[in-house]
């Protein structure tokens with residue numbers, strides 16, 4: 114195993130693609146987007162790769178994000194070759210050592226369905242099923258149902274600066290929540306696909322939904338895909354139909370923008386049962402990833 118370097122990225126992308134084809138990894142964005150995401154990644158300190166006879170047999174990247182409960186590291190292993198389970202275990206073990214040494218409060222590993230068996234004796238626990246839910250954008254879409262007493266606006270009229278606060282307030286009680294800055298949340302988002310519901314009288318923000326177009330490679334979905342994210346309603350305005358209204362409106366706008374399919378991600382144990390509302394809007398379970406976690410006291 115040696116430290117990775119930026120020049121390993123094309124070979125790593127090949128490895129990730131083979132995992133997508135085998136159903137072990139959910140999806141992979143286009144190469145320029147992956148490069149953009151990793152533009153400032155510290156390869157020498159935060160990655161390891163294992164070379165095989167025909168390119169890379171394995172690779173692991175470790176990233177981290179701050180949460181109110183401490184830093185949460187994310188270990189992303191990819192393994193092929195003759196002994197993928199052994200390789201995955203070695204890569205994850207390295208990631209765990211790094212995360213602990215760097216002072217993380219917890220480290221997570223997201224793997225495809227049934228791939229976590231190799232991780233059990235590393236002190237990791239299966240904590241969450243993480244769902245991708247999909248619906249087609251062909252044919253009839255659910256009609257957006259406006260909620261009395263609220264108005265729906267988009268990013269072309271709502272001032273920048275209000276989105277992250279709404280997102281952070283809505284998600285404050287979400288599992289492993291980490292606050293986002295306005296720049297992180299809104300990077301690359303088209304204004305007409307960013308939706309917010311305000312109270313009609315005082316203009317107080319009540320709910321948010323952000324949508325964007327994404328193109329995935331070697332993917333069975335019709336492309337481009339409309340990604341629905343940051344679906345959140347602040348607690349005092351919940352269960353009035355706001356999220357359902359915004360998501361239904363988002364689907365129409367995504368189709369107008371060229372999307373042929375819609376996807377969203379949701380915690381399979383979501384305490385506010387967001388998946389029930391998504392099912393009512395025609396979304397169905399498409400991929401279940403496993404989230405394994407180690408906590409460092």
Ligand SMILES: CC(C)(COP(=O)(O)OP(=O)(O)OC[C@H]1O[C@@H](n2cnc3c(N)ncnc32)[C@H](O)[C@@H]1OP(=O)(O)O)[C@@H](O)C(=O)NCCC(=O)NCCS
Pocket residue numbers: 283284287320343344345346347350351352353354355356357358378379380383385386387389390391393
């Ligand atoms: C999940 C979440 C976005 C739902 O927002 P919401 O505005 O309450 O959603 P809706 O009101 O459209 O739908 C929620 C439920 O209320 C019901 N509802 C809608 N109008 C209603 C009304 N007038 N009276 C009673 N119930 C109503 C809906 O049928 C739905 O029921 P279901 O859960 O059985 O499907 C919100 O709870 C939230 O922000 N949770 C924390 C963040 C989060 O987990 N987001 C999802 C990330 S994937």
